Amino acid sequence: MRHLLATVVGKTVRVVAKLRGGGSALPGLVAEKIDPNFLPRTLGTLPHGVVVISGTNGKTTTTKMVVELLQGQGLRVFTNRTGSNFTRGVVAAVLGESTTAGKLTADIAVLELDEAHAVHFVKLVAPRYSLLLNVMRDQLDRFGEIETTAGFLRQIAQATTEAVVLNREDPRIAGLAEAVTAREVRYFGLASGLRHMFPSDDDMRSGTTGEAAALPDADVILSSCDGPEATFTVDGRDIDARLKLTGVYNVYNSAAALALARTVLGADADEEALLRSLEAVTPAFGRGESLTVNGQPLDLVLVKNPAGFRLALRSFPAEGFRTMIAINDNYADGRDMSWLWDVDFDSLAAAGVDEVSGVRAHDMALRLFYEDVPVGRVDTELTASLRRFIELDPDKPKRIYCTYTAMLALRRELGKLTDVEVVS
Amino acid sequence: MDAPVIDLLQLYPRDMNIYGDWGNVLVLRKRLQLRGYDVRLHEYNPGDEFPGQVDLIVGGGGQDSGQNKIQADLHALGGRLKELADDGVPMLAICGLYQLFGNFFKTHTGDVIKGIGLLNVDTVGGPTRMIGNTVLDSSEFGTVIGYENHSGQTFLKEGVQPFGTVTKGEGNNGQDGTEGARYRNVVASYLHGSLLPKNPAVADFLVRHAALRRHGSFNDVRLDVPYEAEARESSAARPR
Ligand SMILES: [Zn+2]
Numbered sequence: 001m002r003h004l005l006a007t008v009v010g011k012t013v014r015v016v017a018k019l020r021g022g023g024s025a026l027p028g029l030v031a032e033k034i035d036p037n038f039l040p041r042t043l044g045t046l047p048h049g050v051v052v053i054s055g056t057n058g059k060t061t062t063t064k065m066v067v068e069l070l071q072g073q074g075l076r077v078f079t080n081r082t083g084s085n086f087t088r089g090v091v092a093a094v095l096g097e098s099t100t101a102g103k104l105t106a107d108i109a110v111l112e113l114d115e116a117h118a119v120h121f122v123k124l125v126a127p128r129y130s131l132l133l134n135v136m137r138d139q140l141d142r143f144g145e146i147e148t149t150a151g152f153l154r155q156i157a158q159a160t161t162e163a164v165v166l167n168r169e170d171p172r173i174a175g176l177a178e179a180v181t182a183r184e185v186r187y188f189g190l191a192s193g194l195r196h197m198f199p200s201d202d203d204m205r206s207g208t209t210g211e212a213a214a215l216p217d218a219d220v221i222l223s224s225c226d227g228p229e230a231t232f233t234v235d236g237r238d239i240d241a242r243l244k245l246t247g248v249y250n251v252y253n254s255a256a257a258l259a260l261a262r263t264v265l266g267a268d269a270d271e272e273a274l275l276r277s278l279e280a281v282t283p284a285f286g287r288g289e290s291l292t293v294n295g296q297p298l299d300l301v302l303v304k305n306p307a308g309f310r311l312a313l314r315s316f317p318a319e320g321f322r323t324m325i326a327i328n329d330n331y332a333d334g335r336d337m338s339w340l341w342d343v344d345f346d347s348l349a350a351a352g353v354d355e356v357s358g359v360r361a362h363d364m365a366l367r368l369f370y371e372d373v374p375v376g377r378v379d380t381e382l383t384a385s386l387r388r389f390i391e392l393d394p395d396k397p398k399r400i401y402c403t404y405t406a407m408l409a410l411r412r413e414l415g416k417l418t419d420v421e422v423v424s
Numbered sequence: 425m426d427a428p429v430i431d432l433l434q435l436y437p438r439d440m441n442i443y444g445d446w447g448n449v450l451v452l453r454k455r456l457q458l459r460g461y462d463v464r465l466h467e468y469n470p471g472d473e474f475p476g477q478v479d480l481i482v483g484g485g486g487q488d489s490g491q492n493k494i495q496a497d498l499h500a501l502g503g504r505l506k507e508l509a510d511d512g513v514p515m516l517a518i519c520g521l522y523q524l525f526g527n528f529f530k531t532h533t534g535d536v537i538k539g540i541g542l543l544n545v546d547t548v549g550g551p552t553r554m555i556g557n558t559v560l561d562s563s564e565f566g567t568v569i570g571y572e573n574h575s576g577q578t579f580l581k582e583g584v585q586p587f588g589t590v591t592k593g594e595g596n597n598g599q600d601g602t603e604g605a606r607y608r609n610v611v612a613s614y615l616h617g618s619l620l621p622k623n624p625a626v627a628d629f630l631v632r633h634a635a636l637r638r639h640g641s642f643n644d645v646r647l648d649v650p651y652e653a654e655a656r657e658s659s660a661a662r663p664r
Contacts, residue, residue: 329662337659338571380658
């Protein structure tokens, strides 16, 4: 009876919160208060159980990929789409999709969880599968240390019952294998020729990417990546794909998603359909988009930590593009600006940066000065900066590197200023 | 005539280089180059040969695992570093290396990690992390701006002056209002951000003493670095 009450009350609050334009976590909070077993009971009934995806970079896009891969196999997938990647957000999402009787009509749940929140979540619901992507410096002002974050991921690995999928290229992630009590550990990885594209935080300054220690065999290997063309080595066979996602880090995430989907599906996997789904995946909302603005392409590239920013700069050549960088330091972006000093900006030196904007525009511009990258204008006013950026030299393609809250603001402004067509 | 040389050494860049410590190296190098010096950059990692000529030393913070990797090497190198410090070599030690330059770090589980005693300071592990934008008032350098992130609480002992007094933030230990430590030409601090880009007075103190000690003179040209003043202003005004 408690369960039913929690669902009805939760659903009501959800409607009210929606009307008020309120946050997605509020109804979850209410349901959690009334029935602490709400989540285990609802998710526990799913025939294929719960999948948890965590790690520093790429969670949102990878989760979207996994969802689409599994849907392409005919599974009904529940996911926490609203970006509420903590327990209450999951409760809220469950409420949104469950019947008034408190039943979730899905075969499997695929959940993106923040490292710290995942620890609470797995205590409530043991995931059947988990996918752990990477652990990098991100918002150390919140978690304190990489080792702390790695410890969170270890708890997810330990709580997983059936199979854990790990990134064999990230030593801290690969090292979690020894903590796994699940039936199986699987890996995704990179061919050696691509490894230099993915330096870890540990070899950020030493230039060399860790000696080739004996790596475990991987179920899916990204073996080549050239623009949208990628080759995955799956179980020893090469599979060519033409993706809608660009940026080598996104393509590597698709290797992770593929490995997880194959693990979940086992012998039932329809490989042709997996490939078709993979080729159709577009980036998740707020994770970077390709737009057409006044007839010219404009890429919004989300950057939130040094490894991600460095990967993005390596993925996108600067020549022929107008470039803008927008750095905010609101809570969701992280307040500490020191990470900007751990990114190499020399790839922008030849073409320069046309506009530098955001709350911490001057920190960013100072960083570029010390790397000899020419800077056009520095303006903390995002709207004015964006307007100049798209109006001057209108015939050139454009790219904006931006932190999370800067991206949200820019996306809003772009809609007001011009005709925007979303390409992907 | 060849440009005068300055040998700049980065201590343990592989293991102790988090929170933008590289930024400090970049700034020192650039500010020397703009004044006509030829900067030779040396990276020193555990097991490397320590260069014969060193004019300026920079070191940063690390994860616990990074600190474990360098400890034995640092202890072996300690005597040498102390001699250099006493001889007036300017040094910048941030966060983790600041702690290890002191007498000891006592963790809150009671383990004692020995430091090299270059600075007469003691550090004990605290229950909470002190995190956020930080502003200091320094009699030597004026207003200093940075970002702190540490749980160790450091206490200054005899013969060591603070780097500054906190006007925003927690500082060395959250109790006595001091931040960082000064000894001879050594500057030690918890502040990253990176520290030097937004605090040119500190950067120029270090390069001046490096040049004076090596060449007997310093080409004291005033540098007009764009965006510096605005970056200082906006950082100081940001919430913690
Ligand atoms: Zn620190």
